Amino acid sequence: MNKPLPSYNALRAFVAIGKHGNLKDAATELFVTPSALSHQIKNLEAMLDKALFTRSKSGLMLTHDGEVMHEELSHAFSLIQQSVQKLAQYPQHNILNISMLSTFAMRWFIPRLSSFQEQYPDIEVRISTSIHEVDFAREDMDCAIRSGHGDWQGLHAEYLFTETFTPVCNPKLVKQLQSPQDLAKLTLLHARMRPDDWQVWLKALDLKLQPSHEQTFETRNFAIQAAVDGVGIAIVDPSLVAEDIKAGRLVTPFSQTMADKSAYYFVYPQAKNDDLNIQNLQLWLQQQILKSTLTL
DSSP states (O other), X not given: OOOOOOXXXXXXXXXXXXXXXXXXXXXXXXXXXXXXHHHHHHHHHHHHTSOOEEEETTEEEEOHHHHHHHHHHHHHHHHHHHHHHHHHHSOOOEEEEEEEOHHHIIIIIHHHHHHHHHHOTTEEEXXXXXXXXXXXXXXXXXXXXXXXXXXXXXXXXXXEEEEEEEEEBOGGGGGGOSSGGGGGGSEEEEETTBTTHHHHHHHHTTOOOOOSEEEEESSHHHHHHHHHTTSOEEEEOGGGGHHHHHTTSOBOOOSOOEEEEEEEEEEEEGGGTTOHXXXXXXXXXXXXXXXXXXXX
């Protein structure tokens, strides 16, 4: 069975003492007391069952075993130092931390992310999802995509697009929806974070309904998936389900689309106005929105 290795600090102490030949100078190099070094060396010798130094009034001299061990350890520590210095010289990988709502991430941002990677292969985008507004002063985030009115103090807010919403459902349910009044026959799907979307849409049509059944999910992403699976009818921004509509997994049974009072914004601290990575992401977002608008 292999013996356990000595501690890193004990080996550093041995190398320093062997270099200086005395405890005082070695202790100064390592920012410890001479007595602490003396204790470490005694423990090291006891562990190895070898005398590493001969002690005299003039200082400490390496024994034959000590000289062999010191030469090899000095070389090993030199390699460690070279490796650390080499790593420090490598160019830092461009990492951009961005926060957004999970539904926006899953349904809008991530499906387009490969386009950003092709355009900016040196930038790694790391996505964090949360329902709370990121605190840039305390959290390790560079930027965020928020839904609101663009009036966040201390932040640059770049308008992306106004959120709209309309009903969406599995194509198999369309035959049952000749008019908005027919919604009462089916299950209305809600998201807990957006509880009023259905009522706002119905009120805009001056329509009062008593739906046969309602189902509430934690997020809009769950409600959208339930709509894809034919559980009922969700109400969402069409841009979040563009791929599902294009693939025929979802349809918009009615033409009435209502604009929300809030919009999506790309936000970041004003202190990062000159950050090239953020500028590139902002430009890419604008390109994606323009592309989406042209394909509608």
